[in-house]
Amino acid sequence: MRIALAGIGKIALDQHVPAISSSPDWALAATVSRHGGLEGVENFARIDQMLAARPDISVVSLCLPPVPRFAMAQAALRAGRHVMLEKPPGATLAEVHVLRDLARAQGVSLYATWHSREAQAVAAARAWLAGRVIHEGRITWREDVRVWHPGQDWIFEAGGMGVFDPGINALSILTHILPEPVHVTEAELDFPENRQAPIAARLALSGNIAADFDFRQQGPQTWDMEFVTDAGRLALRLGGNVLEIDGRPAGGAGTIMGEYPALYARMADLVRKGASDVDLAPMVLVADAFTRGRRNLVEKFEF
Amino acid sequence: MRIALAGIGKIALDQHVPAISSSPDWALAATVSRHGGLEGVENFARIDQMLAARPDISVVSLCLPPVPRFAMAQAALRAGRHVMLEKPPGATLAEVHVLRDLARAQGVSLYATWHSREAQAVAAARAWLAGRVIHEGRITWREDVRVWHPGQDWIFEAGGMGVFDPGINALSILTHILPEPVHVTEAELDFPENRQAPIAARLALSGNIAADFDFRQQGPQTWDMEFVTDAGRLALRLGGNVLEIDGRPAGGAGTIMGEYPALYARMADLVRKGASDVDLAPMVLVADAFTRGRRNLVEKFEF
Numbered sequence: 261m262r263i264a265l266a267g268i269g270k271i272a273l274d275q276h277v278p279a280i281s282s283s284p285d286w287a288l289a290a291t292v293s294r295h296g297g298l299e300g301v302e303n304f305a306r307i308d309q310m311l312a313a314r315p316d317i318s319v320v321s322l323c324l325p326p327v328p329r330f331a332m333a334q335a336a337l338r339a340g341r342h343v344m345l346e347k348p349p350g351a352t353l354a355e356v357h358v359l360r361d362l363a364r365a366q367g368v369s370l371y372a373t374w375h376s377r378e379a380q381a382v383a384a385a386r387a388w389l390a391g392r393v394i395h396e397g398r399i400t401w402r403e404d405v406r407v408w409h410p411g412q413d414w415i416f417e418a419g420g421m422g423v424f425d426p427g428i429n430a431l432s433i434l435t436h437i438l439p440e441p442v443h444v445t446e447a448e449l450d451f452p453e454n455r456q457a458p459i460a461a462r463l464a465l466s467g468n469i470a471a472d473f474d475f476r477q478q479g480p481q482t483w484d485m486e487f488v489t490d491a492g493r494l495a496l497r498l499g500g501n502v503l504e505i506d507g508r509p510a511g512g513a514g515t516i517m518g519e520y521p522a523l524y525a526r527m528a529d530l531v532r533k534g535a536s537d538v539d540l541a542p543m544v545l546v547a548d549a550f551t552r553g554r555r556n557l558v559e560k561f562e563f
Numbered sequence: 564m565r566i567a568l569a570g571i572g573k574i575a576l577d578q579h580v581p582a583i584s585s586s587p588d589w590a591l592a593a594t595v596s597r598h599g600g601l602e603g604v605e606n607f608a609r610i611d612q613m614l615a616a617r618p619d620i621s622v623v624s625l626c627l628p629p630v631p632r633f634a635m636a637q638a639a640l641r642a643g644r645h646v647m648l649e650k651p652p653g654a655t656l657a658e659v660h661v662l663r664d665l666a667r668a669q670g671v672s673l674y675a676t677w678h679s680r681e682a683q684a685v686a687a688a689r690a691w692l693a694g695r696v697i698h699e700g701r702i703t704w705r706e707d708v709r710v711w712h713p714g715q716d717w718i719f720e721a722g723g724m725g726v727f728d729p730g731i732n733a734l735s736i737l738t739h740i741l742p743e744p745v746h747v748t749e750a751e752l753d754f755p756e757n758r759q760a761p762i763a764a765r766l767a768l769s770g771n772i773a774a775d776f777d778f779r780q781q782g783p784q785t786w787d788m789e790f791v792t793d794a795g796r797l798a799l800r801l802g803g804n805v806l807e808i809d810g811r812p813a814g815g816a817g818t819i820m821g822e823y824p825a826l827y828a829r830m831a832d833l834v835r836k837g838a839s840d841v842d843l844a845p846m847v848l849v850a851d852a853f854t855r856g857r858r859n860l861v862e863k864f865e866f
Contacts, residue, residue, distance in 0.1 A: 330746075352851035353656075354746035354844075358769075361744070418750075418857040441664070443633075443657035447721075456857050466661075541657075547850035548655035554721040554759050555858070 261285060261531065262317045264310055266292035266332055267324025268303075270412075271346065275375075276323050279520035285528035289317050292332070307332045311339040318342060319531060325412075326351040327419040330359070337362045342369040344527045348428050348543050349373075351419035360538045369530045371523075372538045374432035378522035379500030386437040388505065393490040394438070397469035400484045401430045402477035405459070411563050415457065422457030424546045427473035430485065431542040433500050434469070442466045444545055447553030452561035459561055463549055476561075564588060564834065565620045567613055569595035569635055570627025571606075573715075574649065578678075579626050582823035588831035592620050595635070610635045614642040621645060622834060628715075629654040630722045633662070640665045645672040647830045651731050651846050652676075654722035663841045673839045674830050677735035681825035682803030687814035689740040691806075696793040697741070700772035703787045704733045705780035708762070714866045718760065725760030727849045730776035733788065736803050737772070738844040745769045747848055750856030755864035762864055766852055779864075 263286050265276055277298065280288045290302045292310050297303025304310035310317070320336040321344040322329050330350055336343050337359060349372035350356040356372065363370035376382070403426055405415070414420045421428070434442070446464040451457070463471040483499035495504040503510045517525070530537060566589050568579055580601065583591045593605045595613050600606030607613035613620070623639040624647040625632050633653055639646050640662060652675035653659040659675065666673035679685070706729055708718070717723045724731070737745070749767040754760070766774040786802035798807040806814045820828070833840055 352747050352855050353847050354744065354851050355769075357847070358744060358746055419855045421854070441657065441661060443661055444655050451858070466658075544656050544660070544850075547847075547854045548657050550853040551724070551850045552655050552722045555754070 261319055261528065262287050262289035263319045263321055264290040264292060264314065264317045266307055266320060266322050267329075268293040268295065268297055269324070270409075272323045275520040276321060279518070279524050282521060283524050283528075286524060290314055307335050311335060311341070319344065319527070321527075322346060325414045325420065327414070327417070330355045333359050334362065337366055337368060337370070340366055340368060342527075342531050344371045344373060344523070347372070347374050347432065348421065348425075348546070349538070349540070353540060353543060353547055356538065356540060356543070360536070363536055367534070369527070369534065370536045370538055371527050371530050372540070373523045374429070374436070374539070374542060375519040375523055376429035376433050376500050377436045378517070378519040379433070381496055381503035382433055382437060382500040384503050384510070385494060385496045385500070388494055388503075389437050389487065389489070390439055392439070394467060394487050395490070396488040397434075397467065398486050399430050399434065399469070399471040400482050401427055401472070402474040402482045404477050404481065405475040406563055413563070416452070416455035416459070416561065418456040420457045421546065422455070423459055423461055423473045423475040424457075424549070426475070427461060427471070428542050428546055429499065430471060430473070430483070431545045433496065434485065435539075435541040435545070437496075438467075440467065441541070442469060442545070444548040444552055447549040448556065449549065449553045450556045450558040452559060453557050454560045459558065461549060461553070463545075465545075564622055564831065565590050565592035566622040566624055567593040567595060567617070567620045569610055569623060569625045571596040571598065571600055572627070575626045578823040579624060582821070582827050583624075585824060586827050586831075589827060593617055610638050614638060614644070622647065622830070624830075625649060628717045628723065630717070630720070633658045636662050637665065640669055640671060640673070643669055643671060645830075645834050647674045647676060647826070650675070650677050650735065651724065651728075651849070652841070652843070653846075656843060656846060656850055659841065659843060659846070663839070666839055670837070672830075672833045672837065673841055674833050675841045675843070676826045676830075677732070677739070677842070677845060678822040678826055679732035679736050679803050680739045681820070681822040682736070684799055684806035684814055685736055685740060685803040687806050688797060688799045688803070691797055691808065691814075692740050692790065692792070693742055695742070697770060697790050698793070699791040700737075700768075700770065701789050702733050702737065702772070702774040703785050704730055704775070705777040705785045707780050707784065708778040709866060716866070719755070719758040719762075719864065721759040723760045724849065725758070726762055726764055726776045726778040727760075727852070729778070730764060730774070731845050731849055732802065733774060733776070733786070734845040734848050736799070737788065738842075738848070740799075741770075743770065744844070745772060745848070747851040747855055750852040751859065752852065752856045753859045753861040755862060756860050757863045757865075762861065764852060764856070766848075768848075
């Protein structure tokens with residue numbers, strides 16, 4: 261199937277292009293980018309131009325930042341194309357509701373992806389936790405924004421979500437592996453005085469689960485979650501890629517497909533089945549943290 | 564049907580008690596309040612005491628602030644009681660999802676009320692707008708928090724929602740009368756330096772709709788919305804109670820039941836039918852405004 265990729269930035273080059281290239285399902289037929297595309301692939305400055313010129317492209321994958329994503333997704337769906345969305349699926353919940361309803365009305369597939377759910381050990385963690393009683397959970401997601409989002413000012417603008425951009429990856433795993441839904445009971449958000457999105461956040465969730473997100477981590481990076489259950493301790497480390505039970509390595513050598521190849525395989529499957537997959541649970545928790553949270557002002561941040 | 568009222572504050576005394584007393588459907592059988600209840604009605608300090616002592620009370624109406632409401636709603640639903648929630652139905656979206664799922668599992672009714680939707684001219688406005696093309700809309704909701712929420716510090720605490728406490732009334736009308744769903748495209752929130760919830764907010768919504776919420780309005784109060792359509796101008800004034808078409812009074816003398824009597828009549832109907840009514844659209848717009856919005860610090864506020 262021919263696919264167009266819109267938003268040729270870091271995540272597109274690091275993940276989407278290699279995943280599409282290595283897939284038996286997809287041919288990268290066009291890009292949409294104002295700043296130039298890829299060698300050997302037709303590029304359009306605007307999505308409406310691509311949609312008009314290339315009726316042979318049935319699927320559009322959008323990996324630009326959340327704020328400008330909605331208009332492009334709406335245009336693609338209105339033109340009868342299937343749409344795949346990077347996470348978070350939008351800057352607001354209501355706009356994703358609009359896209360979901362539009363996809364349904366158009367009879368096309370919409371896939372709100374959560375790449376971290378495809379990390380190597382997530383399925384094994386989910387299977388292990390099923391039916392277990394969880395007494396306590398702790399998420400620690402601390403990374404260096406200068407390393408992972410160098411110079412990406414949009415991430416600290418209103419709607420850019422700040423530290424929730426990586427934090428929502430943790431929440432996407434959490435909402436996938438827990439046997440019961442959770443909700444935010446308290447939140448504290450640290451906003452740099454010169455920015456409109458938080459650089460750190462601490463959440464308390466129902467079921468005695470705590471989350472600590474920080475974008476200022478230098479040196480070793482941490483993407484861990486640990487649970488104390490009635491049957492022992494589970495730890496999921498390295499962003500869902502390593503599983504430990506009671507401190508010993510377990511499972512882990514599950515899917516080696518890679519996160520983005522797995523997303524593109526799933527998208528191919530959704531299109532073939534005429535189905536959609538739009539799970540907003542991780543994004544609801546983020547919106548709830550913004551609504552419910554205390555705000556602290558912290559020192560200025562510059563890249 | 565016997566009903567218990569939990570949270571005996573200003574809104575309970577001003578609205579809920581008179582609405583229940585004047586209804587043919589309901590008998591106020593108990594209150595739950597740490598600060599004392601009502602003359603001649605059995606009061607309990609804690610909801611679990613009431614639920615244990617009064618199995619004859621099948622319905623619980625919760626009108627305490629959003630943050631403490633969840634635990635009480637959960638307790639009442641777990642005890643197999645029907646539950647009615649003041650607006651907003653919770654401090655977070657995810658907690659209302661939990662309540663909704665719990666009500667379904669328990670086979671009881673859950674009603675997330677939006678009293679402003681029952682204002683006198685709302686149904687007429689909705690009927691008039693159906694099938695019309697709306698070019699532009701403007702909401703102005705400006706009231707004096709010292710008059711309407713005297714000394715209620717909870718409203719400016721994290722999760723209290725600040726000016727969205729009245730603003731969500733406007734949004735509940737908006738999402739009810741518009742033929743199409745809307746989403747927040749931009750937002751600006753003014754936080755007093757000594758408070759955790761905004762005192763004013765300006766939203767841009769899809770479909771060229773703007774909203775201006777302000778808690779600092781002294782003198783004349785404004786709760787208006789105006790729409791320019793392909794068939795003329797509609798204005799809904801006084802919080803949904805007065806309708807004007809092209810500047811002339813129209814309809815308006817519709818339901819004179821009153822907002823809260825209408826809510827209690829609807830609750831009786833839901834219980835009789837074994838149905839629930841949980842529409843989160845107004846609250847999604849608020850959560851989106853918090854997530855998407857720019858924050859300004861403004862001068863301190865004291866009651």
